[in-house]
Amino acid sequence: MKPAESTEPIAFCVARRARDGVWDLHVSRCPHCAGSHHHGGGHDGVPDGGGRTADCSRRRGAASSYVLVIVATFDTPTRRKAAA
Numbered sequence: 519m520k521p522a523e524s525t526e527p528i529a530f531c532v533a534r535r536a537r538d539g540v541w542d543l544h545v546s547r548c549p550h551c552a553g554s555h556h557h558g559g560g561h562d563g564v565p566d567g568g569g570r571t572a573d574c575s576r577r578r579g580a581a582s583s584y585v586l587v588i589v590a591t592f593d594t595p596t597r598r599k600a601a602a
């Protein structure tokens with residue numbers, strides 16, 4: 519595990535590969551608002567976690583960031599290479 523770089527809280531998330539190949543990172547419990555958020559995780563072989571700005575930042579009126587830690591990964595077994 520990498521050492522913490524800041525005092526940003528950690529948010530656990532689950533990564534799912536969408537049909538378009540882009541990772542969807544689902545935070546079920548935000549450390550700031552206790553709600554759920556989604557983030558893009560890129561489209562590489564493994565999802566890209568790390569620092570993000572929480573979606574609730576705007577509602578709260580203050581920048582709320584966290585570090586995403588991916589606890590489970592669900593890759594789509596059959597990916598369409600071309601849209602029909």
Ligand SMILES: [Zn+2]
Nearest residue numbers: 548551572574
């Ligand atoms: Zn939040």
